[in-house]
Amino acid sequence: MCRGLTAPANGAEVPLAGRVAVVTGAARGLGAAIAAKLAADGARVVCLDVPAAGEQLAATANEIRGYALQLDVTADTTPARLAHYLVRRFGGVDIVVHNAGITRDKL
Template sequence: MTQIDLTGRTALVTGGAQGLGEGMARALAAAGARVVIADVQEELGGKLAEALGDQHGAVRLDVTDDASWSAAVATTVERFGGLDVVVNNAGIEVTQLLVDTEPDDVRRMLEVNVVGTMLGIKHAFRAMRPGGPAGRGGTVVNVASVAATIAFPAIGGYSATKSAVDRLTRVAAMESGKLGYGVRVNCVYPGLVPTAMGQKLAVETSGLGLFESPEAAVGAVIELTPSGRLGEVTDIADAVVFLASDAARFVNGAGLPVDGGMGM
């Protein structure tokens, strides 16, 4: 999406070392932003930042830990002189039938997908609002999922957490507006993309006997998708770049489906 220019802006992408996060980081960098890869996978994040070029960087971030967020944002602001975009992408998915619910698995998803996103919003607001260390407003893009809008078997816990991300997005946008923070908050709903997480879902749902094979699981998703294909990483990444840019300057508190129509 080279027509959008983010030159002069600094973007922090959680879970940016691989998968959708890596694609988002690459797309933001291609649009001219300075990108900070924030991930628990320090070595992988560092390699990606190095590949992107000297103006980019990487920090260790455990999104479930408040102190880790404070350190990551402080490092970003100090090194790059500001913070303009936070992409709350980090997330995990545990496939299980509701009758087999493991509470610890649900708690893990809640910690990463919900608490992690809430802390990302918290620290973005504190940095970007007037008087904050960045202090010039900005934008937050949260990553929900088509799972928040459809009923797909064996992802009840994941769907619940991604529905929460949608609600958080709307409340955060309202709070920012009411308190004069100058920060837009939106989210995207990615459809199924054949990243490691997407492939894992196909294997595990077929393993539970819901589909004859991983290929059949993928085929079922495609059958539900008017565009007739799976998503690509660039499909999602380009939507994030749009929401981070001035082209979306009057888009706020919105959820953007990037799912080929699957969740309509």
């Protein structure tokens, strides 16, 4: 799906080097593609999705050499838990892509 976007070529520009990005809904589709592009541009990417998407989320994070977090962004405790993790692990966050969503018709 997003193969070949995970590592810049030698001498290639990495505009997001040193930046930390968080992408919700990152297990598949647009979220996975966004995470791959951010990683290709040099960001350290934290991929979030619901626990039910755990295997796909891990695969996406592994493919881009990112970090996988199984969290439900609709849970009341998630913002505080996520902020605590990001500050402790990375010193903060630079980019947030809130891509999580639900579809009622499963399209």
